[in-house]
Amino acid sequence: MRSGKNRRSINEEEKRNAFTMITSMLFSLFLVALSVLFIIGFRAFLKNHPYQGKEKTETAQAGKGDILVLDPSFDVTRIIIKNIKDKEEFCMTAHPGVVDEDSVPLKNGQMLQVRQKGGFKDKSYYRLKDNTYVEADETKVQEVKEYLPLSGYIAITYISSGGVRLRSWIDFDADNVVRSVYVGDKVTITAMVTTMEGTSAFRTSDGLFITTNPQYFTDYTNLSEVEAAERSTADIPETEESTEE
Numbered sequence: 738m739r740s741g742k743n744r745r746s747i748n749e750e751e752k753r754n755a756f757t758m759i760t761s762m763l764f765s766l767f768l769v770a771l772s773v774l775f776i777i778g779f780r781a782f783l784k785n786h787p788y789q790g791k792e793k794t795e796t797a798q799a800g801k802g803d804i805l806v807l808d809p810s811f812d813v814t815r816i817i818i819k820n821i822k823d824k825e826e827f828c829m830t831a832h833p834g835v836v837d838e839d840s841v842p843l844k845n846g847q848m849l850q851v852r853q854k855g856g857f858k859d860k861s862y863y864r865l866k867d868n869t870y871v872e873a874d875e876t877k878v879q880e881v882k883e884y885l886p887l888s889g890y891i892a893i894t895y896i897s898s899g900g901v902r903l904r905s906w907i908d909f910d911a912d913n914v915v916r917s918v919y920v921g922d923k924v925t926i927t928a929m930v931t932t933m934e935g936t937s938a939f940r941t942s943d944g945l946f947i948t949t950n951p952q953y954f955t956d957y958t959n960l961s962e963v964e965a966a967e968r969s970t971a972d973i974p975e976t977e978e979s980t981e982e
Contacts, residue, residue, distance in 0.1 A: 894954055902947070
């Protein structure tokens with residue numbers, strides 16, 4: 738009798754152990770399945786909701802695939818940076834109006850090549866040839882109406898104690914004099930530049946500007962040679978920097 742009871746007790750314990758093991762296995766499988774379903778669902782969510790940074794979101798909201806609302810009448814290919822004060826921040830940026838560690842501070846006299854102009858967040862910006870942006874602030878930027886590449890030099894003939902002034906941008910009334918040249922000096926010229934206001938100046942090889950008034954010099958520049966060369970090569974790089982002495 739006692740032996741039969743022992744066998745029944747052992748069988749019941751084995752059943753309990755088997756039930757516990759099966760329950761544990763099923764629970765583990767349930768957790769694994771739940772994890773797999775979570776991963777699949779999360780991937781599907783990410784696929785349908787790609788991350789957009791602040792600027793990308795603003796770009797999409799601008800509409801029609803362009804961050805700028807373009808000005809169709811804009812027909813300028815170059816701009817000159819002007820009137821930047823000491824320690825003043827005016828930059829070329831990857832996104833309109835967003836100055837970060839990758840932004841490039843601009844200097845007086847820099848000439849930049851432009852693709853387009855348009856509005857963004859109640860301000861106007863230039864899109865440059867390298868797809869960076871500069872704010873279209875008329876106090877900081879001169880638009881170039883005409884750019885004629887030149888080779889050669891001018892020889893200064895004007896006799897004066899003050900010499901002929903070289904300026905960092907095209908404004909002969911501004912406080913923008915970098916240095917002067919004197920009678921007998923030769924100044925290498927790379928272009929004649931005319932602003933939208935109609936003021937013209939020679940651009941020197943070091944990125945400064947000097948008068949085109951012939952009473953101050955003898956002109957030894959040559960336009961035709963440069964025009965011929967320009968048909969096969971670009972005249973200037975996308976971004977030029979002036980060198981001030």
